Amino acid sequence: MRETEILIVLVLVVGVLATTSFPANVTYDHRALVIDGQRKLLISGSIHYPRSTPDMWPDLIQKSKDGGLDVIETYVFWNLHEPARNQYDFEGRNDLVKFVKLVAEAGLYVHLRIGPYVCAEWNYGGFPLWLHFVSGIKFRTDNEPFKAEMKRFTAKIVDMMKQENLYASQGGPIILSQIENEYGNIDSAYGPAGKTYIKWAATMATSLDTGVPWVMCQQADAPDPLINTCNGFYCDQFTPNSDKKPKMWTENWTGWFLAFGGAVPYRPVEDIAFAVARFFQRGGTFQNYYMYHGGTNFDRTSGGPFISTSYDYDAPIDEYGLLRQPKWGHLKDVHKAIKLCEEAMLATDPTITSLGSNLEAGVYKTGSGLCSAFLANFGTQSDATVNFSGNSYRLPAWSVSILPDCKNVVLNTAKINSMTTIPRFSTLSLKDGISSEAFPDDWSWVNEPVGISSNSAFNKLGLLEQINTTADISDYLWYSLSTDITGDEPFLQGGSQTVLHVESLGHAIYGFINGKLAGSGKGSYNNPKVTIEVPVTLIPGKNRIDLLSLTVGLQNYGAFYDLSGAGITGPVQLKGSKNNSTIDLSSKQWTYQVGLKGEALGLPKGSSSLWLSQSNLPKQQPLIWYKTTFDTPTGNDPVALDFTGLGKGEAWVNGQSIGRYWPTYNAPNGGCTDSCNYRGPYNSNKCLKNCGKPSQLLYHVPRSWLQPTGNILVLFEEMGGDPTQISFATRQVQSLCSRVSESHPIPVDMWTSDQNTGSKSGPTLSLECPIPTQVISSIKFASFGTPLGACGSFSHGRCSSTRALSIVQQACIGSSSCSLGVSIDTFGDPCVGVAKSLVVEASCA
Ligand SMILES: *[C@@H]1O[C@H](CO)[C@@H](O)[C@H](O)[C@H]1NC(C)=O
Ligand SMILES: *[C@@H]1O[C@H](CO)[C@@H](O)[C@H](O)[C@H]1NC(C)=O
Ligand SMILES: *[C@@H]1O[C@H](CO)[C@@H](O)[C@H](O)[C@H]1NC(C)=O
Ligand SMILES: *[C@@H]1O[C@H](CO)[C@@H](O)[C@H](O)[C@H]1NC(C)=O
Numbered sequence: 001m002r003e004t005e006i007l008i009v010l011v012l013v014v015g016v017l018a019t020t021s022f023p024a025n026v027t028y029d030h031r032a033l034v035i036d037g038q039r040k041l042l043i044s045g046s047i048h049y050p051r052s053t054p055d056m057w058p059d060l061i062q063k064s065k066d067g068g069l070d071v072i073e074t075y076v077f078w079n080l081h082e083p084a085r086n087q088y089d090f091e092g093r094n095d096l097v098k099f100v101k102l103v104a105e106a107g108l109y110v111h112l113r114i115g116p117y118v119c120a121e122w123n124y125g126g127f128p129l130w131l132h133f134v135s136g137i138k139f140r141t142d143n144e145p146f147k148a149e150m151k152r153f154t155a156k157i158v159d160m161m162k163q164e165n166l167y168a169s170q171g172g173p174i175i176l177s178q179i180e181n182e183y184g185n186i187d188s189a190y191g192p193a194g195k196t197y198i199k200w201a202a203t204m205a206t207s208l209d210t211g212v213p214w215v216m217c218q219q220a221d222a223p224d225p226l227i228n229t230c231n232g233f234y235c236d237q238f239t240p241n242s243d244k245k246p247k248m249w250t251e252n253w254t255g256w257f258l259a260f261g262g263a264v265p266y267r268p269v270e271d272i273a274f275a276v277a278r279f280f281q282r283g284g285t286f287q288n289y290y291m292y293h294g295g296t297n298f299d300r301t302s303g304g305p306f307i308s309t310s311y312d313y314d315a316p317i318d319e320y321g322l323l324r325q326p327k328w329g330h331l332k333d334v335h336k337a338i339k340l341c342e343e344a345m346l347a348t349d350p351t352i353t354s355l356g357s358n359l360e361a362g363v364y365k366t367g368s369g370l371c372s373a374f375l376a377n378f379g380t381q382s383d384a385t386v387n388f389s390g391n392s393y394r395l396p397a398w399s400v401s402i403l404p405d406c407k408n409v410v411l412n413t414a415k416i417n418s419m420t421t422i423p424r425f426s427t428l429s430l431k432d433g434i435s436s437e438a439f440p441d442d443w444s445w446v447n448e449p450v451g452i453s454s455n456s457a458f459n460k461l462g463l464l465e466q467i468n469t470t471a472d473i474s475d476y477l478w479y480s481l482s483t484d485i486t487g488d489e490p491f492l493q494g495g496s497q498t499v500l501h502v503e504s505l506g507h508a509i510y511g512f513i514n515g516k517l518a519g520s521g522k523g524s525y526n527n528p529k530v531t532i533e534v535p536v537t538l539i540p541g542k543n544r545i546d547l548l549s550l551t552v553g554l555q556n557y558g559a560f561y562d563l564s565g566a567g568i569t570g571p572v573q574l575k576g577s578k579n580n581s582t583i584d585l586s587s588k589q590w591t592y593q594v595g596l597k598g599e600a601l602g603l604p605k606g607s608s609s610l611w612l613s614q615s616n617l618p619k620q621q622p623l624i625w626y627k628t629t630f631d632t633p634t635g636n637d638p639v640a641l642d643f644t645g646l647g648k649g650e651a652w653v654n655g656q657s658i659g660r661y662w663p664t665y666n667a668p669n670g671g672c673t674d675s676c677n678y679r680g681p682y683n684s685n686k687c688l689k690n691c692g693k694p695s696q697l698l699y700h701v702p703r704s705w706l707q708p709t710g711n712i713l714v715l716f717e718e719m720g721g722d723p724t725q726i727s728f729a730t731r732q733v734q735s736l737c738s739r740v741s742e743s744h745p746i747p748v749d750m751w752t753s754d755q756n757t758g759s760k761s762g763p764t765l766s767l768e769c770p771i772p773t774q775v776i777s778s779i780k781f782a783s784f785g786t787p788l789g790a791c792g793s794f795s796h797g798r799c800s801s802t803r804a805l806s807i808v809q810q811a812c813i814g815s816s817s818c819s820l821g822v823s824i825d826t827f828g829d830p831c832v833g834v835a836k837s838l839v840v841e842a843s844c845a
């Protein structure tokens with residue numbers, strides 16, 4: 001860095017980045033990462049830069065900082081950065097350097113997980129498709145072609161970071177890097193070559209001399225000096241493979257990903273808070289939320305196959321960049337409580353003692369008199385009272401209490417002090433939008449031809465694997481065949497229906513006979529293979545069979561996942577009802593076309609003179625392109641498009657792909673629960689919602705892709721639908737709610753270490769409007785006593801103070817935030833001797 005640049009950087013970051021604007025020495029010992037000789041307790045969260053837009057980044061990073069994060073973690077997505085070999089792209093959403101610098105400007109550290117295999121429910125696990133065609137290559141194992149490419153890309157990224165002085169060793173924010181990713185889960189499939197590969201990867205990474213430690217996650221045999229780290233829903237039982245390495249949790253899953261055809265997973269915050277507190281109770285010092293903001297799989301970036309376009313992940317910051325409450329707020333309180341214990345935690349190892357069945361204390365006590373404790377009840381059924389250091393403590397089932405001074409509880413993971421918000425999408429029809437011009441009914445269309453229409457089509461004997469054939473430049477591959485019917489074919493005998501039988505590795509098929517859609521089929525996340533059996537009517541003479549095969553995101557996980565393949569690999573047969581009447585077409589000469597005519601013509605950009613706009617807009621017709629223009633809804637609320645009425649396809653706004661849409665793929669009917677019991681081990685099927693409904697109806701359109709008027713929306717609809725039913729949905733907060741009981745710990749904000757001597761304030765209920773310019777406009781409900789129900793459906797219980805509503809109204813209306821003491825001093829005592837709570841539901845405007 002030149003001196004003038006140093007000055008500029010200093011001016012920009014002064015105050016916030018004071019700890020990292022000078023070269024920092026990052027090492028580790030058995031307790032923690034050590035930065036300039038000091039152990040650090042670090043809370044990290046994943047934000048993947050291409051899953052949002054650069055204009056969203058500063059706000060996402062600030063909300064992460066406000067939520068108590070110290071570190072932002074991201075993967076590096078090779079397929080975005082090197083779409084063709086030696087042709088790099090670091091622009092727009094791919095601007096990794098800008099993202100890292102923005103994190104630095106906010107005063108946070110970066111964990112850069114280069115991989116370059118990333119998994120991440122990302123197309124092909126992040127590998128560029130051209131890698132598949134490198135001669136002699138075998139992915140993720142010991143062979144020269146793969147190692148050469150992996151090393152070249154890893155070194156390219158490291159050099160880029162170095163040139164921008166982004167490593168902590170250079171004064172930048174990057175304190176940690178990852179090589180490979182969860183290889184330990186699958187390495188046995190690669191035999192001895194897997195072992196030598198991991199040793200090579202460790203040596204290669206170390207040789208790049210970043211000056212900061214490298215980690216390998218889920219790799220029990222990670223060679224020194226790399227730190228092996230844990231990924232999972234819980235990591236409290238994890239120990240690193242050396243007593244010289246710290247206990248680090250690189251992926252704590254805050255929720256789970258959504259697949260088309262699946263229900264929407266969520267993870268109760270009480271359980272995440274429990275998992276985090278347990279990890280720190282048992283000696284952890286670094287943990288990362290995967291994801292802190294999940295975002296959106298724009299374009300064709302989703303993997304799977306069948307991963308949805310939304311990658312919301314039930315993360316603390318939602319897909320649209322708004323706080324998910326109470327998740328964000330409760331975890332913020334957990335972070336504050338843990339940070340109050342930091343000094344004792346970093347000074348020593350925990351002493352773990354049993355306090356009874358399913359009850360455990362983790363105590364950090366130093367010779368110099370520091371003491372912090374975590375008291376856990378990991379039983380799933382009963383609350384318990386424990387004796388600890390001469391005092392007694394009530395521990396709800398599946399919870400941890402945090403005692404920064406080994407005496408006073410500042411937080412219990414099952415008691416939420418943070419407010420809840422209920423989001424609402426208000427919809428606007430595209431037609432009667434904000435202004436009469438907003439979404440005119442001026443749809444135009446182009447028919448996509450059925451079958452081969454391109455000069456670059458080619459013939460080949462037999463059925464081709466799809467990924468080898470398309471190199472993923474398109475989701476679509478036509479398999480086309482002309483067959484002569486004389487009338488005496490065996491499958492026509494017996495007078496019964498002829499059936500076309502097609503088997504495919506995935507992921508979906510549309511079968512056309514003589515230009516007409518005869519049938520279709522789709523796979524699923526758990527089984528991408530598709531078989532269709534469709535009745536067909538053949539005519540004497542020439543008959544055309546056109547099969548459109550498509551991928552829905554390429555496999556991203558598992559041993560040899562890159563070879564799992566897709567497309568119609570056969571058999572393809574015409575079957576009659578009689579025995580031995582089947583004719584196999586698999587080895588005939590097929591004609592192939594990669595991609596659609598509309599793609600070749602650039603229809604996604606909206607251009608072309610082919611758009612038709614007569615009065616009779618075709619609806620419910622397969623293979624059709626639609627286009628319209630629209631004005632942007634006013635205001636700043638995030639915008640989505642509601643694809644009700646359409647079948648399946650991809651959509652572009654002003655030429656930018658907002659992703660694949662598939663509103664007709666519903667989740668199964670069973671297995672959902674509205675109020676999931678957070679007690680007990682979580683898994684990805686435990687808490688599901690939206691059963692029997694479309695997996696995804698709403699598709700995020702980033703505001704930065706919109707101009708006030710004249711935006712162009714283009715759709716390619718595969719199955720048939722009615723585009724005039726599409727509407728806008730803007731994301732707002734409908735209600736704020738909070739419930740705090742008299743027995744709540746006092747808020748962690750108000751805790752001071754002389755709590756036990758000073759005057760004790762009681763628990764407090766706080767409300768704050770999500771947007772700073774808003775004020776609390778109404779109190780929809782307030783009750784002090786024994787109120788019932790949940791946010792949106794509260795009701796008075798047997799006992800209720802008559803003064804609660806007016807007291808809350810007086811304290812809150814007209815302010816952007818308010819706090820109330822939860823005690824009989826404020827509200828009077830409507831039922832002496834009964835444990836009481838205050839609940840409030842408010843709205844902001
Ligand atoms: C970095 O810190 C480690 C341990 O804290 C120490 O051994 C080493 O000498 C330091 N290196 C530099 C360059 O200061
Ligand atoms: C806790 O201590 C009290 C007396 O101080 C005693 O009555 C009670 O049984 C103890 N509880 C447990 C679980 O040891
Ligand atoms: C792709 O083609 C290569 C040869 O070019 C072959 O070895 C490989 O098995 C094919 N992959 C699939 C999934 O068919
Ligand atoms: C086909 O042959 C099997 C015995 O080989 C017989 O059980 C079956 O009924 C036959 N099916 C038809 C449709 O003729």
Ligand SMILES: *[C@@H]1O[C@H](CO)[C@@H](O)[C@H](O)[C@H]1NC(C)=O
Binds near residue numbers: 579580
């Ligand atoms: C079907 O063909 C097999 C030989 O391919 C033969 O053994 C069998 O008898 C045939 N069945 C009928 C019902 O013609």
Ligand SMILES: CC(=O)N[C@H]1CO[C@H](CO)[C@@H](O)[C@@H]1O
Binds near residue numbers: 230231234681684
């Ligand atoms: C590494 C780890 O802890 N993985 C766990 C993640 O969570 C699932 C479901 O609870 C467990 O099966 C894994 O073992």
